[in-house]
Amino acid sequence: MTNAAAGETLLAVEEICLRFGGVQALSEVSFDIKRGEIRAIIGPNGAGKTSMLNVINGFYRPNRGVIRFRGQSFTRMRPGFAARNGIARTFQNVALFRGMTTLDNLMTGRTLKMKRGFFWQLLRYGPAMDEEIEHRRAVEEIIDFLEIEAIRRVPVGRLPYGLQKRVELGRALATEPELLLLDEPMTGMNLEEKEDMCRFILEVNAQFGMTIALIEHDMGVVMDLSNRVVVLDYGRKIADDAPAVVKQDPAVIAAYLGVAG
Amino acid sequence: MDLLYLIFVDPFVQMGQAPDLLVQTLWDGLVSGVLYALIALGFVLIYKASGVFNFAQGIMVVFAALTLVGLYAAGIPALPALALTVVIMLALAVAIERLVLRPLLNRPDIVLFMATFGLTYFLIGFGQLLFGGETKQMITRQLHLPQGAIDLHILDGLVTLQKIDIAAAVIASVMVASLAFVFQYTRIGRALRAVADSHRAALSVGISLNQIWVIVWFAAGVVALATGIMWGARSEVSFALEVVALKALPVLILGGFTSIPGAIVGGLIIGLSEKLFELYWGPLIGGGTEAWFAYVVALIVLLFRPHGLFGEVIIERI
């Protein structure tokens, strides 16, 4: 990768533990994410990858451990705080606003950027209208970028899965995040869709310097995209290195073989 | 043969013979229909945004009306009392969000439903404690709502429009239209729809569930107040008003629990059909059909369209 991760630490998790009843979803997991890098999180099914993202954006409250974000320490995140402070995400099994159009889905991504009060909104006049137009422009740019002009007015519930994932990425981008958390953005896609998605991820990273944490099963994709890789297995971190190194790691190979066999 | 005639022909002959009576009935049905629609809309907003089936909506109508009348009786002039009642409905919404919804977040729906039962009995007890249990008169004149009636001499007969009914129809229509507008076209409306579709996605873009819940419960409170004033002005203010709110259930079954247009159309259908049935078919079975007819209509709809006329078919992904 050309875009070598040399930046300072944007976010770090330290000794995170998370339990659901008898299931230890995460045990003492620590790693950091540097500004401007693409950080992959991989591991077999049930390894705790999604749980980790949920801890980072505040959906889950860890039983133990610390989250450091922009130099501040937290024992837990909260979704609202995370969103206000530039953490956006997509979901493994797509969570869109199904009844709304692509355009409206992306516009909800602008929620925190809209300042005009409710009554201006009602009037749809003056400053509120200007503001709406300004946000429309930002959203249209994202629509162009993701090449989804054709489905702007389509209720997203009717779109094929691959496009839904793209709209979901668009909604996350509309919040103009500093840290983008992507949970398996390419599952269920055909080869062409995957290549498009890879291109979008690389471009947002290169053009806007957006930091990305990426959960992905496809090792080829991980090799191509990421600067560094964390490997989880049964809630534990078993490796953390450059993709080429991780790929050779006996513990990683064993973990994946364990699943295959 | 006779029976078939009485059921399928005679009512329409009567309608033709006395068109003024038909128009009068349609008008009466329309007015109760819009009020039903208004109550149902309060349910739908809360159901969509928080997934809570609010059993307390009916009692909120009574509580709001009692508060208004009670404040006036305590010496506060009518319009300030109205404003103060709105503020109290806001306080109620905040309290419900803090004390009921937030602590019960992520609990099964049935728990929240039961909590609204609790809320119902709390409001009954609290209302009686503050304002007493006896029946009261709505302060119609003091609120500058029109009284008296307009007689229309049309269709060789007489149609009487109570002015309060005209006001009720207008105010309810305006409220229904503005709620629908806010829901569809404003940022708040977009946020409401977002929360209705996916809590976690809404949270991830920074929409505050707590704020949205306060907004919908407040909207439902204001809707309850409007309904309470209108219905109270047509009869009187007492806990019996709650029965009216229960009519929202068949309206919701008809329209689908998640549909705003459904609530509106459902309300009108129930309002109109129960009045028509009572007048033209009621005598065949001894009258008094208005009390139950709406539920029968709902039951029939339920048999053929389990999600209501407008409800979305929810396909669970397994």
Ligand SMILES: Nc1ncnc2c1ncn2[C@@H]1O[C@H](COP(=O)(O)OP(=O)(O)OP(=O)(O)O)[C@@H](O)[C@H]1O
């Ligand atoms: N909300 C929850 N309640 C109970 N258990 C949970 C919850 N979320 C996750 N788990 C459990 O925690 C463990 C880790 O799950 P997680 O979804 O984080 O894995 P994952 O690495 O994302 O797997 P996959 O590749 O299948 O998406 C699993 O055993 C899962 O069943």
Ligand SMILES: [Mg+2]
């Ligand atoms: Mg997962």
